[in-house]
Every structure is written in C-alpha cells, then in structure tokens.
Amino acid sequence: MKFPTLLVAFIIAASSVLSAQKKEVSLEEIWNGTFRQERLQSLQSLDNGKEYVVLNYDRQAGTTSIDVYSYKTGKKTRTLVNSADLNDIKAFQDFKFSEDESKILLSTELEPIFRRSTKEIYYVCDVNSKSLQKVSDQKIQEASFSPDATKVAYVFENNIYILDLKSGDRTQVTEDGVINSIINGVTDWVYEEEFSFVKAYAWNPSGEKIAYLKFDESEVPEFSMDLFKKDLYPSQEVFKYPKAGEANSEISLHMYDVKSKTSEEIDLGDKYDVAEEAEKVNENAVGDFYIPRIKWTQDPMILSVQVINRHQNNLDLMFIDAENNEAELILNEQDEAYVDITDNLTFLENNSFIWTSEKDGYNHIYLYDEDGELQKQITSGNWEVTDYYGYDPKADVIYYQSTENGSVNRDVYSIKPNGKNKKRLTDRNGMNSASFSADYTYFINTFTDVDTPNVYTLHRSKDGKQVREILNNKALLEKNAGYDFAPKELTTINVNGNDLNMSIIKPTDFDETKKYPMLMFQYSGPGSQSVSNSYFSSNDYWHQLLANKGYIIVTVDGRGTGFKGADFKKVTYKELGKYEVEDQIAAAKQLGERAYIDADRIGIWGWSYGGFMSSNAILKGNDIFSAAIAVAPVTSWRFYDSVYTERYMRTPQENPSGYDENSPLNHVEKLKGDYLIIHGGGDDNVHVQNTMRMVEELIQANKQFDWAIYPDRNHGIYGGNTRLHLYTMMTDFILEKL
Numbered sequence: 001m002k003f004p005t006l007l008v009a010f011i012i013a014a015s016s017v018l019s020a021q022k023k024e025v026s027l028e029e030i031w032n033g034t035f036r037q038e039r040l041q042s043l044q045s046l047d048n049g050k051e052y053v054v055l056n057y058d059r060q061a062g063t064t065s066i067d068v069y070s071y072k073t074g075k076k077t078r079t080l081v082n083s084a085d086l087n088d089i090k091a092f093q094d095f096k097f098s099e100d101e102s103k104i105l106l107s108t109e110l111e112p113i114f115r116r117s118t119k120e121i122y123y124v125c126d127v128n129s130k131s132l133q134k135v136s137d138q139k140i141q142e143a144s145f146s147p148d149a150t151k152v153a154y155v156f157e158n159n160i161y162i163l164d165l166k167s168g169d170r171t172q173v174t175e176d177g178v179i180n181s182i183i184n185g186v187t188d189w190v191y192e193e194e195f196s197f198v199k200a201y202a203w204n205p206s207g208e209k210i211a212y213l214k215f216d217e218s219e220v221p222e223f224s225m226d227l228f229k230k231d232l233y234p235s236q237e238v239f240k241y242p243k244a245g246e247a248n249s250e251i252s253l254h255m256y257d258v259k260s261k262t263s264e265e266i267d268l269g270d271k272y273d274v275a276e277e278a279e280k281v282n283e284n285a286v287g288d289f290y291i292p293r294i295k296w297t298q299d300p301m302i303l304s305v306q307v308i309n310r311h312q313n314n315l316d317l318m319f320i321d322a323e324n325n326e327a328e329l330i331l332n333e334q335d336e337a338y339v340d341i342t343d344n345l346t347f348l349e350n351n352s353f354i355w356t357s358e359k360d361g362y363n364h365i366y367l368y369d370e371d372g373e374l375q376k377q378i379t380s381g382n383w384e385v386t387d388y389y390g391y392d393p394k395a396d397v398i399y400y401q402s403t404e405n406g407s408v409n410r411d412v413y414s415i416k417p418n419g420k421n422k423k424r425l426t427d428r429n430g431m432n433s434a435s436f437s438a439d440y441t442y443f444i445n446t447f448t449d450v451d452t453p454n455v456y457t458l459h460r461s462k463d464g465k466q467v468r469e470i471l472n473n474k475a476l477l478e479k480n481a482g483y484d485f486a487p488k489e490l491t492t493i494n495v496n497g498n499d500l501n502m503s504i505i506k507p508t509d510f511d512e513t514k515k516y517p518m519l520m521f522q523y524s525g526p527g528s529q530s531v532s533n534s535y536f537s538s539n540d541y542w543h544q545l546l547a548n549k550g551y552i553i554v555t556v557d558g559r560g561t562g563f564k565g566a567d568f569k570k571v572t573y574k575e576l577g578k579y580e581v582e583d584q585i586a587a588a589k590q591l592g593e594r595a596y597i598d599a600d601r602i603g604i605w606g607w608s609y610g611g612f613m614s615s616n617a618i619l620k621g622n623d624i625f626s627a628a629i630a631v632a633p634v635t636s637w638r639f640y641d642s643v644y645t646e647r648y649m650r651t652p653q654e655n656p657s658g659y660d661e662n663s664p665l666n667h668v669e670k671l672k673g674d675y676l677i678i679h680g681g682g683d684d685n686v687h688v689q690n691t692m693r694m695v696e697e698l699i700q701a702n703k704q705f706d707w708a709i710y711p712d713r714n715h716g717i718y719g720g721n722t723r724l725h726l727y728t729m730m731t732d733f734i735l736e737k738l
Contacts, residue, residue, distance in 0.1 A: 022484040022508075024548045027731065030541045031724045035480070037453050037473050037535075040444070042094070047101055049439025051077060055095065058084075064091045066104065071442045071458060074470055080104070081125055088132055089123060098149035102127055105135075105143055105152070114189060114684060115715075117141065117198045124152065124165060135163055141186050142199040146207040153185075153201065153210060160185040160201060160212060162258070173210065173256050173263065180222065180240055183215040188249050190242055191215075193685060194643035195292040195341060205300040209322045210256040213291055214265075215249040225682055227712050239684070242642040244659075245651040251291050253305060255325050266320055268307060268327050290643070297347045304330075304347070308339065312647045315339045317355075317372070330372035333357060335566075337573040338647045340527070344388040354378075354398065354417075356385055358566040365400060367417050378419050384563050386410060387433065391417075392440035395462070399425075399440070401433060407563045408490055408501055408533045412445065414461070425464030430533045436461065444470065450488045453477065453535040484508050485544050490533060495586045496579075498559060498568070501531040502587070505543050505553040510596075517601035517738050518552045519543075520588060524580040525609035526648055527562035527569050530555050542727055546734065554591060558583030574655050576637060576648055577616050577662030584613065585621035592624065603738040605629035605730070608686055608715065611677075615664035615694070618673050626673040627738045629730055632683060632715055635690040636663040668697045674737035675705040678726065680713030706733065 029035065042055035046068070056065050065082040069075065081104060083089050094107040104125045111119045119139035123132045135143055135152055140161075143154040152163045158177030163170050174184040185201040192198050201212035223241035228234045242248045253266040272289055293306040303320040305327075317331040333339050335358070344356040344365075351370035356363055363385050365378040378398065379385055387401035389412075397414045405411050405424075412434045415422040426432040430449030437443065440461050447455045453473035457466050486508045492499045507516065521539065523530050536544070543553040559579045560572035572579050584604065592599030604625050606614040611633025618628035637645045637659050638652050652659045660666055675698075679691040688709065698705050708729060710717050717726055 023482055025483050025485070025541055025545050027542075027545065027724055027727050030538060030545070031727065035476065035536070035538075035541055037476060038471055039454060040456055040471060043435060043444070044097075045436070045438040047438050049437040049441050052437070052444075053080065057091070062091055064093075066095055071437055072467065074458070074468060080127055081106070081130070085130060086125070086132060088134070092123075093120075096144065098145040099147050100149060103145065103149045105145065106132075109139065111139055114192055116192050116196070117186070122152075122154070133165060136161075142201075144199070144203065146203050147205055148207050151207070153203065155185040155201075158183045158186070160210070160256075162210075171261060173212075173261075174214075180238065181216070181218045183217065183249075185212045187213070188215045188217050188220070189239055189684070190248070190641045190643045191290075191292070194641065194647075195290070197293075200294075202294055202296055202303075204296050204303070204322060208258055208300075210258065211294055211296070211303050211320070211322070212254050212256065213294070214252045214254055216252075217249040219247045220249055221246050223684075223687065225684065225687075227682055229712060237682075237684075241684075241687075244638055244640060244642055244645040244649065245653050246642060248288055248290075248310070248642055250288065253291060253294070253320070255303075255320070255322055264325050266305075266325055266327060268305075268318065269329075271316075272307060292341045293343070293345070295345060295347075297351050297353075298349055299351055302351065304345065304353075306341065306345075308341070310642075310646065311650060312338045312643075315341075317345075331355070331368060333359065335359075335570075337566075337570040342388075346388070346391050348391065349393065354388070354391060356388060361567060362565050365398065365415075376417065376419060378415060378417060379422075380419075382565065383407075384565070386563065389434055389436055389443075390440070392461070395440065397421075397440070397461075399434065399436060399443070399461070403563050405429060406533075407529075408531060412443070412464070423464065425459065425461070427464070442467070448534045450490060450533055450535065483544075484548055485536075486510075486547050488536070488540065490531065493556060493587055493590065495556070495558070495583050495590065498583075500559075500583065500587065501529075501557045503531045503555045505540075505547050507547045507550055507552070510552075512596045514596060515598040516550060516552045516596055517603070518554055518588075518591060518597050519546060519734060519738065520584065520602070520604040521553065521555050521610070522557070522584060522604070522606050522613055523608070523610040524558060524561060524584070524606070524613045526560055526572060526576075528609070529557060529562050531557045542731075545731070549735065551734070551738070552597065554587075556584065556587045558587070572648065574649055574658045575662065576658070577612060580613060581616045581620055581662070584617050585624055588617075588621065588624045599624075601626060601738055603627035603629075603734065605631070606633075607631040609634065612664070615675075615677070616662065616667070618675055619664055619667040619670045622670050622672040627675070627734070628673065629676045629678070629733065631678045631726075631730075632680060632686050632717065633664075633677065633690060633694070634686055635694040636660075636665050638663075639687060639690050639693070665693060665697050668694070668701045668703060671698065671701070671703045671705070674733070675703075676730070676733045677705065677707045678710070678717070678729070679708075680710045680715060680717045682712040683715045685715040 045052045051068050063084040066080040068077045083091050092106040092108050093110050096105040106123045107120045109121045122135040122143045141155040160173035176182050177184050187200050217240040220240040220242050224238045226234045254263050256263045290308050295304045301322045305318045308315045313335050315333045319328045346354040355366050367376045383404040385402050389399035410431045412425045433446045434443040445457050455472045456470040458468050489504045493502045604614045604617045611630035614628045615630045618625045679688045
C-alpha cells in the first residue's frame with residue numbers, strides 16, 4: 001500500500017513531537033531518589049506461619065514500629081511495639097526476636113564500623129508488658145538472646161559478656177580481648193568482608209553452651225588511613241588488614257559452659273596445628289586455616305564446624321561433641337581451584353544434612369546421613385542452584401532457586417529429598433526470589449525483569465499459585481514512561497569460543513545507518529553477574545542518560561563470571577585479569593565491526609574489580625579502547641586482602657607471575673587513550689594505595705591522565721553530594737573524551 005507523501009510527513013512529524021515531549025533524565029534525579037523503588041523493609045515471618053512483621057518508620061513523627069500483617073489478607077492485624085509508646089526510645093533501627101517471640105531486642109544509636117559491623121545501644125522489650133531493659137550503657141556488638149530468653153550475650157571491646165535479664169548480673173565470658181590484638185565472639189576485618197559474617201559465637205539449643213571463635217591478630221600487619229574531616233589536624237584510623245601472602249589472624253574454636261563459667265579450646269586435630277602444618281609446606285607457602293562457619297545441629301550437644309585450608313581448596317565439615325569437646329570429621333570436599341563457602345547447610349531431625357556443592361561441575365543440592373555418607377544428589381543438570389531456601393519437614397520438601405530457565409533468569413522450585421516431584425513455583429521469566437513463611441505455607445515472591453521493577457506477590461508454597469499482590473512499582477513505571485528511556489536488550493555474543501551474556505542500551509532515536517560511540521560497563525569478578533533479566537539499577541539510569549546523548553551502552557559477562565558452571569567460573573584461577581580482559585577486548589573489537597559502532601570511539605568503565613578490569617583493558621587493548629574510567633580499582637592483587645585474593649590467586653610467593661603479569665601497574669607504558677582514575681581516601685577495602693601507586697607509575701612513564709580523590713569516602717564513595725559530584729565528573733569525562 002502506498003501512503004501519500006503528505007501523510008508520511010505528518011506521521012514523522014507527529015512521532016517527533018511525541019518523542020520531543022519525553023524528558024531526558026538528569027543526574028540530580030538519579031541521585032535524589034526520584035527513581036527509588038518501593039520495597040518491603042525488614043520483613044520477617046512469625047513462627048505461626050500465618051503472619052509476618054515489618055519495621056515501619058513514621059517520617060513525620062520520627063518514630064518506628066513493628067507491625068504485624070496477615071499473609072493471607074495483607075491487612076495489618078496489630079502492632080507489637082511502637083517507639084511512640086516507649087519512654088526511653090524515640091526510634092529504633094533494627095530488631096531481633098527471642099526464640100519464643102516473647103521478647104525483642106531493639107537496636108538504637110547504630111554506629112557503623114566496617115561493611116557489616118556496627119556498635120549500638122540495645123534494649124530488651126517485653127512484648128506483653130512493653131517494659132524496657134537496657135542491655136548496656138556502652139555501645140556493644142551482636143547482642144543475642146539465649147534460647148529461653150532469660151539471658152543476652154554480647155561483645156564489648158572484643159570480649160563476650162552475658163547479662164542475666166532477671167537478676168541483672170553480668171558475667172564476663174572472656175577477659176583477654178584487646179583492640180587490634182585479640183578478638184572474641186566477633187570477626188576480624190577480613191572474615192567480615194570475605195566470609196560475610198560478624199557474629200562469631202552461637203548459643204547451643206539448650207542454652208548450656210556457647211561456642212565462639214577467637215582471633216589472635218597480634219601478628220597481622222596494620223593498615224592506617226588518614227581521615228581529614230574538618231579538624232585542624234587529621235586523625236588516623238589503624239586496623240589489622242592481612243594482604244595477600246601476609247600473616248592472618250590465628251583462629252581457634254572455644255566452648256564455654258554457662259553453668260561452670262569455664263571455657264575450653266577445641267582441639268581440631270594435627271591437621272589444624274598451625275606450627276606443625278607450616279613445617280610440611282614449602283617455605284614460600286603458608287600452613288594456617290580458616291573457620292568460616294559454625295552452626296549447632298539438631299542435637300543440642302553437637303556443633304558443626306566448617307574448616308578450610310588457607311588455599312581454600314580443602315574443606316572439612318566437623319562435628320564437635322560439646323560434652324567432651326572432641327572433634328570428628330564428617331565430610332571432606334576438595335577442588336583443584338577453590339571451594340565456595342555458603343550458608344546452605346541444613347540439619348534434619350536425625351542430624352542427616354543437606355549440603356550444596358559444585359563437585360559435578362554445577363552447584364547442586366546433596367543429602368548426606370548423620371555420618372557424612374552420601375544418600376542422594378537431589379538436583380542435577382547443566383544449570384546452577386543459586387539459592388537454598390530451606391526444608392519443610394511437614395511436607396518433606398526442599399525449596400530452592402535456580403538458573404534452569406537460563407543463566408540471566410531465576411526461578412523458585414520445590415523438590416522432594418529423593419529428587420522427585422520437582423515443581424517450578426514461579427511462572428514469569430525474569431529474576432524471581434522467595435521469602436518463605438516460618439511453616440512454609442506461603443512465600444513472598446519478588447519478581448523483576450528488564451521491563452518491570454520489583455513486584456511482590458504472595459504464593460502458596462505447595463503449588464506456587466498466587467494468592468494476592470502485595471506491592472508493585474506501577475507508579476515508578478508510569479513516571480518512567482514520561483522519560484526518553486530505551487529498552488535494555490538481552491542477547492549473547494560469541495567470544496573466544498564462548499556464548500557470553502550481553503545487554504545493550506541504544507539511543508531511542510537509534511538509526512543503524514549512523515555510527516555511535518560505545519561505552520562498555522562491566523564488573524567481571526569471579527562468580528559475579530552484571531547481565532541479568534532485571535530492571536534498571538542506578539547505573540542503568542546513568543546509562544540511559546548517556547544513551548540520550550548518543551552513546552550505545554554494552555555490558556558483557558566474560559569468562560570467570562558466575563552461573564554457567566564451575567569450569568566457566570574457575571578458568572581465571574591463578575590468572576585474575578587475563579581471560580576476563582581478553583574477553584572484554586575481543587567483544588569490543590567484534591562489536592566495533594558492526595556498521596553502527598564507531599570503532600574509534602569505544603570506552604570502558606567499572607568499579608572495584610571493574611576498575612581493575614577497565615584499567616587493564618585500556619592498557620592491553622590500547623588499539624581498541626580510546627577511553628576508560630576506573631573507580632576504586634585494585635591495581636595490584638598484592639595490595640588486596642588474603643582471603644579473597646588467595647582464593648583465586650594463591651599467594652604472591654607461590655604465584656608471582658600471576659600477580660604481576662596482569663597488574664595494570666606493569667603495563668602503564670601502553671597507555672594511549674584517555675584515562676580517569678577515582679578513589680575514596682577512606683576506603684578500608686580497596687585501599688587508596690592502589691590508586692596512588694598507579695598514579696606514580698603513570699607519572700614516571702610520563703603518561704597524561706585525569707584523577708580524583710574523594711576525602712574520607714569509603715569504597716562506595718557516597719554521602720551528601722558525593723555521588724552527584726562523582727557521576728557529573730564521569731559524565732563530563734565521557735562527553736569530552738569519547
């Protein structure tokens with residue numbers, strides 16, 4: 001059919017007007033909360049399985065409350081605690097129930113320490129009487145109820161204490177705690193950061209024993225940071241930080257008897273005698289070990305302990321008999337590269353247990369008896385179990401999340417321990433996650449895809465049938481419809497013999513006959529994922545801003561990233577920064593051959609591991625990349641912590657070439673394009689030392705570059721106007737240089 005020329009012109013003009021009516025996103029909007037998603041905050045199931053609680057904040061009154069809602073109806077049934085009704089607390093920031101839910105620990109005056117650790121003032125609130133009891137006048141760490149809720153244990157200045165709530169008597173469990181030397185009951189910096197926990201003690205189910213970890217970090221080298229603030233003289237923060245190949249804390253496991261008030265160190269056997277083990281390895285290696293998890297079993301006197309060697313490729317699951325403090329090896333898992341630590345261990349009534357492992361090449365669920373004998377591999381296939389939600393003994397069903405529907409997607413499944421009756425409980429392609437009620441009757445599904453911000457729905461666990469919608473973000477979608485946003489396209493690209501997941505954002509007025517500059521974003525760290533079927537993050541909104549200005553934004557998950565099997569992930573072992581960089585360079589080169597990509601204007605950026613990658617990319621791929629931004633980058637793995645780095649690289653003493661050949665510091669002479677490096681001066685994680693050394697190497701190579709230091713800011717580089725300033729700087733750099 002032939003349209004009249006006038007009609008065609010009218011249609012084009014009308015389309016242009018409609019397009020022109022759409023707004024371009026601004027940096028201020030990205031960082032002032034304009035696009036904030038609605039979320040369910042601090043949702044927690046009550047033991048009855050019929051209700052859940054949510055921490056609500058009344059901004060106008062400045063008060064907080066713990067409100068109870070019905071799973072089935074979604075209606076609020078009652079309020080457990082409201083700070084407006086309490087004399088001593090205006091508001092609280094967090095809460096923990098006692099086991100019988102008769103008491104609640106309320107956290108106030110939170111003071112951050114590192115990424116996960118805080119100091120705070122705790123109060124015990126009686127649910128029925130609403131009476132308050134202050135745990136300590138000092139700010140303390142990791143308070144927790146005894147199983148019968150008659151006592152509270154906590155850590156103060158590296159020592160463990162127990163408060164008897166009835167008598168008010170306070171017992172000091174340990175007495176040798178010293179800042180920057182001996183730690184009891186909480187973790188040191190590297191455990192907190194890399195093993196993802198802070199509370200390093202656990203009441204046994206009967207309340208008779210407390211198992212705890214002791215860290216002797218006296219031989220760990222100290223790291224210091226100058227914090228400038230606004231005082232006349234800067235202050236200095238000094239803490240123990242074991243870099244790759246340096247001394248770790250000496251770790252030991254102890255058992256405290258509440259009645260006799262005595263502690264005993266647990267002998268884990270000759271294998272874990274540090275001095276003896278060190279003699280068996282070569283002089284450049286190390287013989288110490290880690291205890292990344294302790295957990296009481298269904299037997300109140302049996303503690304499970306996971307112990308892993310420093311190379312992190314040989315993991316023992318041990319049982320400790322708390323009556324005689326003897327250790328027994330139950331399960332050993334080994335890998336040529338490394339064994340990942342998870343929280344997926346679940347004990348059944350007879351102390352048989354559920355465990356996840358990558359031993360068949362993909363992460364799957366296994367069932368073992370109480371003696372560690374394999375009973376059944378419950379899941380199998382060329383896909384990964386990505387989350388383990390738990391076991392329902394009543395229905396004899398296991399619930400988990402997996403990538404069976406594609407590595408960029410997640411679905412929730414149920415399965416019997418015998419591997420039969422598997423059911424997919426979610427039916428929309430995208431990222432699905434679940435939060436189950438205490439009795440597994442219901443689960444709240446959080447769903448998102450590239451077109452849909454988070455939607456929260458309630459489902460029946462037995463068949464996945466939706467009961468009701470709890471919360472959606474339709475208001476955000478309606479708001480976003482007024483902006484000139486382009487879709488995030490998911491696809492793949494074949495690079496170096498692998499089909500890699502890729503996302504692309506193109507300008508909304510994209511014309512394939514034109515040429516566009518391209519900016520690549522990536523993280524690329526081991527087991528990570530940047531390409532997924534999910535809605536916009538803050539960086540996606542920034543990428544939309546750049547797309548509005550005529551850039552194509554591409555993200556590629558190369559070798560070493562996660563959720564495509566152990567071989568794909570672990571190919572980077574001992575060679576961080578080699579294969580991942582090769583894949584980014586090859587992908588950029590291949591994309592640059594597309595008619596609509598300007599091969600002379602290809603840039604790359606990333607943060608942390610991504611900053612390490614973008615630095616290497618512009619150096620090793622100097623004929624491909626013309627600009628790069630590195631935010632808080634590692635520039636040599638010799639500067640990073642022992643647990644993370646050695647998991648993937650072993651020690652610098654054992655693998656010097658792996659550390660040095662892929663360090664940007666050793667390739668600065670290759671810089672041709674425009675390079676911007678940015679760091680926070682108070683970064684306790686990836687130290688600003690990384691950027692300072694990179695700057696010095698560039699100066700000595702007489703290479704021009706741009707750089708910025710944000711005083712006192714940590715690894716996240718945020719606070720006040722900081723994020724807006726940072727992204728304004730990066731935007732200006734890209735507009736000028738790319």
